[in-house]
């Protein structure tokens with residue numbers, strides 16, 4: 001920031017948090033964390049990692065990938081029976 005000797009001007013010009021308070025119904029307007037739309041109080045950087053890195057991962061038999069795979073296999077079975085009925 002040229003021409004501005006206030007060291008806080010860079011911090012004050014940071015993007016603002018877009019979260020809205022349930023209590024006051026007003027925008028938070030705290031400084032948003034870099035790469036996020038919200039401040040550190042409103043969920044920036046939060047959430048568990050997906051897949052094997054998730055803390056409650058056990059064996060992967062119910063992972064998103066496998067659930068999708070089972071859904072496809074079931075659909076294939078249905079379609080096979082449908083075709084068998086036609087011939």
Ligand SMILES: [Zn+2]
Nearest residue numbers: 017028039042
């Ligand atoms: Zn916020």
